[in-house]
Amino acid sequence: LLLAVMLPFVALAIKLDSNGPVFFSQIRVGKGGREFRLYKFRSMYEDAEEHKGDLLMHNLHDGPMFKMENDPRITRVGRFIRKYSLDEFPQFWNILRGDMSLVGTRPPTRDEVKCYENHHFRRISMRPGLTGLWQIRGRNSIANFDEVVSLDVEYIRSWGFFGAIKIILLTVGSLLRPRGSRGM
Numbered sequence: 001l002l003l004a005v006m007l008p009f010v011a012l013a014i015k016l017d018s019n020g021p022v023f024f025s026q027i028r029v030g031k032g033g034r035e036f037r038l039y040k041f042r043s044m045y046e047d048a049e050e051h052k053g054d055l056l057m058h059n060l061h062d063g064p065m066f067k068m069e070n071d072p073r074i075t076r077v078g079r080f081i082r083k084y085s086l087d088e089f090p091q092f093w094n095i096l097r098g099d100m101s102l103v104g105t106r107p108p109t110r111d112e113v114k115c116y117e118n119h120h121f122r123r124i125s126m127r128p129g130l131t132g133l134w135q136i137r138g139r140n141s142i143a144n145f146d147e148v149v150s151l152d153v154e155y156i157r158s159w160g161f162f163g164a165i166k167i168i169l170l171t172v173g174s175l176l177r178p179r180g181s182r183g184m
């Protein structure tokens with residue numbers, strides 16, 4: 001319901017700000033290596049993926065994930081919807097389809113998985129989530145890929161209903177006071 005209410009406003013803002021589709025989709029890797037199409041509101045220019053290679057030297061991560069401070073591929077509206085995590089709401093469709101859970105591990109890209117070492121594969125032993133420990137304990141401030149993996153493995157080891165509820169409540173709290181998204 002929340003997605004249905006916000007869709008026309010976010011869609012209009014995206015269309016007025018830049019050319020291209022309202023939604024961005026990308027193949028991600030889920031439980032057991034099963035690939036699925038993840039959906040988000042588009043926060044970057046339409047040709048952003050084509051320019052990623054030119055920006056790799058600015059990667060804030062020391063592993064296969066890519067994040068960049070003040071990424072020039074992000075639109076003005078994109079910075080706003082990322083700051084408040086509005087770009088993530090279409091992932092509720094992925095949850096309804098069974099590709100993702102509300103709480104879980106961070107869903108990696110194909111390129112990330114290609115760079116995995118053996119111990120990294122543990123993070124795709126369960127269904128990825130819209131939120132997780134990485135979201136509430138660091139979000140974009142974590143630059144070490146092994147730390148992201150460590151948080152995912154910690155979640156897998158301690159998985160439980162009440163732990164998931166706690167993560168959901170802490171995620172809502174972080175959304176109400178956005179910090180750490182750095183417009184990435």
